[in-house]
Amino acid sequence: MASKLVAIIAGVGPGTGASVARKFAKTYPVVLLARKPENFESLADEINKNGGKAIGISTDVSSKDSLASALSAIEKEFGTNVGAAAAIFNASGGFLRKPFLEIDPSVFEQSLNVSALGGIVFSQAFLPLLLKAKEQGSEHPPTLIFTGATASVKSSAQLASFSTGKWALRALSQSLAKEFGPQGIHVSHAIIDGVIDIPRTKEWLKDLGPEAKLSSDGIANDYWYLHTQPATNFTWELDTRPAVEKW
Amino acid sequence: MASKLVAIIAGVGPGTGASVARKFAKTYPVVLLARKPENFESLADEINKNGGKAIGISTDVSSKDSLASALSAIEKEFGTNVGAAAAIFNASGGFLRKPFLEIDPSVFEQSLNVSALGGIVFSQAFLPLLLKAKEQGSEHPPTLIFTGATASVKSSAQLASFSTGKWALRALSQSLAKEFGPQGIHVSHAIIDGVIDIPRTKEWLKDLGPEAKLSSDGIANDYWYLHTQPATNFTWELDTRPAVEKW
């Protein structure tokens, strides 16, 4: 029996996650994971309507159990020999700039739970499906991509609740790249440095011109490009920012 | 009423923590935090016998409540206007090299709890005492030091359970250095790269000669040196390793 390869995307909001889903849906059935159904429902509808295939699964990506349920749902839909051509971790703890001593420890805990532990349990849940895709001879090397940020490499004042999780996630991605690269899995980390152009940021940076914000479709192109790199040429990390961005 | 400045050291085992405690005890009363009393009892005895002053407090450094209890014990002993000349976070999640898919998520959680969240709640508990020491005109700028490792800047295969916490801790230290430097608090991060010479490592690296392992007293000297730097010359980070170490 022929198997199906899917692409799994965790953290689908209006920006990167949705663009990545649309991009990968041109080739693979996509699985959309988000806590709240309203974050994936209309996107799944849109993809299904446009000739793609998408299912959304309400999932807490920081919970091993919730991810196990998601996996069951995926296997129910696509069969137990389903493999993953790509797994993309785009979830993140909340961005908060606040004096350190005024932040409740639960905020840090939450950030570490989503950005760091989330990345870990997501990887543990779906690396087996990526390895399965490799065994099944996927066209492109199965790819595990993590979305990073400026705060993944630079830890600003008052931003520790965000950066601690992001640095941990980057550490995870580097370790996994070294462990699973030799097994044929392509692990990447993208440093997204700038404001993404979504409805919520419509009014931001207007004085810097129409190209001051990152295109989420551009990020999706980057992720797809990473996915298509051959095993002889794996990129672990790239940074991306608008041309006019100060850095 | 004259106040007392203390040095607080979390994570006192046989190596770095004990050496740091002895070094700082030459100038300040020291507070030794460790979960198990056997980790600080003989050290406290030794310091008290040698003319210093030390108290040990059984503390879970990843727990806000446990740190609050420790703070109460410190204030009971040294008065409520006690300030901290130094707070040193030397605790760490366990070092484990193991295939990623064979590691239970609880191991990652534990590592993030101690290395990352521990550093956070430790800093939240004792930064107020460091700021108090600054107000009270401490001789040296109050100093918050975090112990890092090679795995703080490099994330090797099969080592993610250790490195994720260590990268998060480094992010914390950089953010705090930027936020609290301008408030007169010196925040540092030391990358300890190599094997520390303690009884447990006695037989290690013997073929590389007597200087192949880090001296924990040397590390304590580094920490003391950082502590004595003036506000015009704060070092955030230094690395340290044996001369013969490959890197």
Place this chain on the structure above:
Amino acid sequence: MASKLVAIIAGVGPGTGASVARKFAKTYPVVLLARKPENFESLADEINKNGGKAIGISTDVSSKDSLASALSAIEKEFGTNVGAAAAIFNASGGFLRKPFLEIDPSVFEQSLNVSALGGIVFSQAFLPLLLKAKEQGSEHPPTLIFTGATASVKSSAQLASFSTGKWALRALSQSLAKEFGPQGIHVSHAIIDGVIDIPRTKEWLKDLGPEAKLSSDGIANDYWYLHTQPATNFTWELDTRPAVEKW
């Protein structure tokens, strides 16, 4: 009068340079710069024979005067309003592993001259052509790419004669990315980490399997991908290595 956009490639040997030239020649006339004609002659012939357009110019890329001559030759061939869609600096000082005290200073000088000063004068010679392409409304943002190596970010023992030039080149690329990004020029640096699969390395790493060496065509794809990124999503740096590479 309509202008022509060309792609200029410095350092065309049997590996990366040739693959990049072939790739960009599918879209642009290419200008091949190398000191020795035998390094570009057969490649130019091949491209011209296959329907592309290529000219080779014997050039010392570390010499301002030699680059000025190259520019004259380009303008003579393509007109004085010629713009550059891409300029790719793939030249490098020689790789040498040798005890530091046994290396003649002229070796360091030569390496700095090619890798560092070469990158500088190459950029000064051709950034005006990239800016001209931008003015002329090139389809893709004009792109300046530098080829880096593992030694661009890590400086090993006995390798200083190579790494000093490579670090300097990386510094150049970062500064130029920040200065010329806002002017619409895409400046990138690629860390090529591993052995490239060329005739000279045919017998290397054979025990690691057929995918142990970097494909130079893969690198050319990366460079082309960078070239096609829109101004909202510029990647400054990416690393690339074989899946099985240890790092």
Place this chain on the structure above:
Amino acid sequence: MASKLVAIIAGVGPGTGASVARKFAKTYPVVLLARKPENFESLADEINKNGGKAIGISTDVSSKDSLASALSAIEKEFGTNVGAAAAIFNASGGFLRKPFLEIDPSVFEQSLNVSALGGIVFSQAFLPLLLKAKEQGSEHPPTLIFTGATASVKSSAQLASFSTGKWALRALSQSLAKEFGPQGIHVSHAIIDGVIDIPRTKEWLKDLGPEAKLSSDGIANDYWYLHTQPATNFTWELDTRPAVEKW
């Protein structure tokens, strides 16, 4: 015949170089290298008057021949079995912020010559003296220190003429640390991040308070501290900046 150990300092201006010379002169005869005698004359006089021993040698640190002359002068003064307890490279190409296309290549060349090639030929000239000190059983491990800057790790727009040399110098220091550490030589790189408090900068940053500028004596203390680290605990790199510095 007993040998003398000296400390050699290249680049003695009014700031770091002079402070370092005074500091090391408390223990060792110091050799002051600068192109212009007016940069070392009064400093040498001051040290000699205060009970230390200093000689100044007019030297172009980017010239192998000039350094060979300096070495002859040192051996003439201190004997041919003279060893160096420390060699400190504090010279630097000029700091220039200017649009890239307006900088004459000779400026880059000059910067690379002093910062990069200078560091190389300085190291080749005096590493043999450091190794001699090691053989002779110096009290502290012989130490080779390079002065870096913010621009050693960050390459800003319009600053490439300065940063290219500084990155190359940092690469040199890392390679030498790895090669000569195992031979007992301590090689360090100090990232000096901020304005140094010297007569020329008297009016700078006044609104940030009296501690907004680096103390050159503080830097000298750092260098001395590095010098006194034992072979079990070598620091390659530290950064240092005023507490109030933004970074």
